[in-house]
Amino acid sequence: MALTSGIYLKCSHCGREVHVENKVNLLLAGRCPRCGGLMFIKYRKPVFKVKKNERGIWRYSLLPFFENRVTLGEGLTPVRRVEGVLVKNEKFNPTGLYSDRASALISSFLRDTGAKEVYVEYSEEFTKSLVHYLTGVSLHVVASSIFEMDPEDVMLFASKGLNIVHEYPKDSTILHYENPLTIEGLKTIVFELYEKNVKAENVVVPAKSGVLALSLYKGIDDLSEAGIETGFQVTAATLKGLNPQVLRNLRGIRIIEVTETELYEAYMKLLRKGFKIKPLAALSYYVAEITGSSVAVVTMGYKARTTGRGSDVKKLVLEIVSRKPLVTAYEIWKEKPAYTLRAVYKAVKSMELSGEICFEVRTRGVRKVKLYKLC
Ligand SMILES: [Zn+2]
Structure with missing residues (x-):
């Protein structure tokens, strides 16, 4: 099955229809030739099905077909x-980031079409997510000025060795956040x-x-x-x-x-x-x-992926907080001192920031303490 089989493009603004056979890059460029509006991918035979055993967004029909899916497990958010x-x-x-849903499709598309080099117009969150998804493709971030970018993004791109450029070759495809x-x-x-x-x-x-x-x-x-x-x-x-x-x-x-x-x-x-x-x-x-x-x-900002020991401490914190609501970080540690006090404090702080646990401030004696509970 080809990427373009059973689909066509339709302008979200003026309704103009465009066929995509042999013009696969339109799926990524996707601006209306008449009015410049954003194009929608339309399905000739729209049938909605859910494959319950598939992960995340890939469980649904009414998505373009890719030979090579790129996925990190996006979708099915609570x-x-x-x-x-x-x-x-x-x-x-x-x-x-919510745009992981888009990154998965775009990365799959680039893998299917064998793209080697991509210029991406900088867009907060979108570019950051895409950087985590794209592998085997040389990625250049196009930005008018580094000073207009989120400093954290600049650091991320630099650490990954990406180029931040102001111009791009005329014949290259430039990828915008806004695409079909x-x-x-x-x-x-x-x-x-x-x-x-x-x-x-x-x-x-x-x-x-x-x-x-x-x-x-x-x-x-x-x-x-x-x-x-x-x-x-x-x-x-x-x-x-x-x-x-x-x-x-x-x-x-x-x-x-x-x-x-x-x-x-x-x-x-x-x-x-x-x-x-x-x-x-x-x-x-x-x-x-x-x-x-x-x-x-x-969308609640960046959540660092938790792996290994860090996530074990978090599991323990969640378990204790659900069993005994309103405990201090110190009391959580005392409950099961399998980890260092520092590791427990660190886990509690990060879970507090990401909204995984909530707290109340109470006065105990002369000091104020944070008591943790489930949200
Ligand atoms: Zn149009």
């Missing part, structure tokens, strides 16, 4: 209730909400470029074409005045604008609850809280 608001926590992707494969990857969030039977009317996502909101809208549309009505409505939570470009003229997405002050208040509230979260991600939580009957798609 949905939990946080103080009355349902939260789909995208931190639980392999690199801690990104949309196909991100839309799986909606497939998961449907599969897990999440009861909510609004699916609220933070919107800066608007691509995530557009992707979820597309996922709902794909399901609808396959005869499944989810009842979900995509709500794009955005900052007042931001006006995400790709959402213009799209009637199917509700846009709710939040002021800087409202966002900051919501952000502080989430920080106090123990969330390590980027301000933009707080948007969806805030809007989900005020609209009700909502599930908020929340």
Whole structure:
């Protein structure tokens, strides 16, 4: 089966259809030849199926077919209730970023097409995730200035020996965050909400470029074409005045604008609850809280992959905290001093920051102590 069999492209803005046979790179470039709008990958025979034994996003039909899948186990992120608001926590992707869903598809595409060299336009989070996925491809990051990049990203790219360039050869393919494969990857969030039977009317996502909101809208549309009505409505939570470009003229997405002050208040509230979260991600939580009957798609910043001894300590911490809520880090250590006190403190701190455990501050004698519990 060829990568392009059974699919074609359709403009998300003006509806123009484009055939992709023999023009496989359109799947990655994907801008409308008429209006420049973002293109959707469409399926000639849309049927929705779930292969329960497959991992993560790969369990779903209605995705392009790849001979060589690249996967780190992205998708199937948990949905939990946080103080009355349902939260789909995208931190639980392999690199801690929602865009891992897109990286998996893009990397598979590049492997199938045998690409040797790729120029990627720098985009916060997207490029970072992609760097973890791409192997065997020479990757150049195209950025207008190093000073406009997240310093952590610059350090990551440097440590991996990647080039950061300002220009690229004329005939090279440049990969942008906004492309048809990104949309196909991100839309799986909606497939998961449907599969897990999440009861909510609004699916609220933070919107800066608007691509995530557009992707979820597309996922709902794909399901609808396959005869499944989810009842979900995509709500794009955005900052007042931001006006995400790709959402213009799209009637199917509700846009709710939040002021800087409202966002900051919501952000502080989430920080106090123990969330390590980027301000933009707080948007969806805030809007989900005020609209009700909502599930908020929340990205909570980078989660380091835990391996070996570190994750054993974390397991122990979780076990003790669930058995005996409201304990100090010291008490956790005393419960089972199999690890050093320092290792336990370190694990507790990192779990606190990533939102895996929560805490309350109480006064004991003359000092204030942090008592840990499950969230
Ligand atoms: Zn168009």
